Amino acid sequence: MFFFDKHELRIPGPVPVPPKVLLASASPMINHRGAEFREKLPLVLDRLKPIFATENAIIALTGSGSAAMEAAVANLVNPGDPVLVLVGGSFGQRWLDICTSYGAKVLELQYPWGKGVDPLDVQAILKTHPEIEVVFATHNESSTAVLNDIEGIGEVVNQFDALFVVDAVSSLGGSPLETDNWGVDVVCTASQKCLLTPPGLAFVSISQRARSRMKKVTSPRFYLDLLRYEEMLMQGETPYTPNIANFFALEEALNLIEAEGLENIYARHYLMRDMIRVGMQALELPLLVEEPWASPTVTSVRPDFSDVVGFCRRLEQKYGVEVAGGQGLFAGKIFRVGHMGYATPLDMVTTLAAIEASLGQYGKACAAAEKTWDDWIKENQGASGC
Ligand SMILES: Cc1ncc(COP(=O)(O)O)c(C=O)c1O
Structure with a gap:
């Protein structure tokens, strides 16, 4: 690498x-x-x-x-x-x-x-x-x-x-x-x-x-x-x-x-969550958790391909993007994308770009996430977005 x-x-x-x-x-x-x-x-x-x-x-x-x-x-x-x-x-x-x-x-x-x-x-x-x-x-x-x-x-x-x-x-x-x-x-x-x-x-x-x-x-x-x-x-x-x-x-x-302010921090986390969720949906990768419970700090994805562990390994080895695998009941079945703390909307685009590229589906997830980000900027006029 x-x-x-x-x-x-x-x-x-x-x-x-x-x-x-x-x-x-x-x-x-x-x-x-x-x-x-x-x-x-x-x-x-x-x-x-x-x-x-x-x-x-x-x-x-x-x-x-x-x-x-x-x-x-x-x-x-x-x-x-x-x-x-x-x-x-x-x-x-x-x-x-x-x-x-x-x-x-x-x-x-x-x-x-x-x-x-x-x-x-x-x-x-x-x-x-x-x-x-x-x-x-x-x-x-x-x-x-x-x-x-x-x-x-x-x-x-x-x-x-x-x-x-x-x-x-x-x-x-x-x-x-x-x-x-x-x-x-x-x-x-x-x-x-x-x-x-x-x-x-x-x-x-x-x-x-x-x-x-x-x-x-x-x-x-x-x-x-x-x-x-x-x-x-x-x-x-x-x-x-x-x-x-x-x-x-x-x-x-x-x-x-x-300096960022708690309200802005919470809004950023929800924006990042929504970007990851629409990105996964655009790639037809099933989300584990439904809307009312979807976490603003981490998103779980349950792909229908069998080698989820291998997928995560390739993501890390080729792109340097490290997501987490599943635990307990979900070991080997899901992967989890963390979007908490020191993370920005751009980080979400980067992560989705690596995921869609590794699946050979260029542009789909990033386009969906970008739209979510743009809509958010329109709704929160004056927000810098990043
Ligand atoms: C929800 C939750 N509780 C408890 C823990 C345990 O924390 P630690 O690993 O810092 O002991 C973690 C760690 O990931 C966690 O995510």
Whole structure:
């Protein structure tokens, strides 16, 4: 491959990191118990609050998104506690696996992979199981490219006594998640997706209700003891050495996010989604997910040719465009195009150009995507489009 480092990373995270963010991550190291970091930590966490749309405290963990998920379970669930887990793909399954590891009494609501959760089903199950204490959901199920209706599910969960915990690892910063307005008690996310930063930091927001429960929960925890992180945050510190380089990077990423503005960012993600979807339709490549659930950060395609893995490999080897394959049930059956974070409409055209060229169908997908982009520019007069 020519210039093997000039790669088009189109997977659902980690995402390409903007040069300014990468440069910041190479800043000289500082003392994590010194004045500079003590000032930086609370400021950076405060700047995340508008993205979480919350007044709740936000905790930073050094780890990946799964660390945030495990922290939520370890701090909220005792062995034997009845919990409800909503599953429609590998990341819903991850909630199930973590809750089971912590000895919860798990009730699962399974959905066919590729379909979203129906809030009315959640309501029905909570009515028949009022003992449920915590509900775990996935905002954006990256394994299928389904965006769940967290507002609708939150409305239902809030009619009962249960706490509501959401994995927003592949959505936060790419799709609105109104933590406070939608009644979400705990939100888990990570640095390497829509937050434009390398992997290595995870974040958890904690409501007052969740904090009260954490004080009573007795499950063993040490590194993931969130109340200890909250306590230390009062002094501007973390209990253990944090990923300082990622904090430098995140500050720069937040500058970019604040300059673009959240509304513009969300609009860009929906535009990119629509460009990829019309492009695939123009190539007669079936989309896995129907409109109401189609994710703004990743799109799944289920081609009718058999060698999907080989197709992805050729795309990468010849064009340097790397898309993701399927996971679990969909391994070898689908491919997924990531369009989150540091991605533009032009990146979508490039990706579609590689896909249509590799199928020998020149121009079809790009023309459809270009029209979607032009229509969007007309509708959003004054938008630069790029
Ligand atoms: C929706 C979702 N949840 C959780 C995770 C797990 O995050 P990590 O791989 O950072 O542990 C991912 C990672 O892709 C994800 O997409």
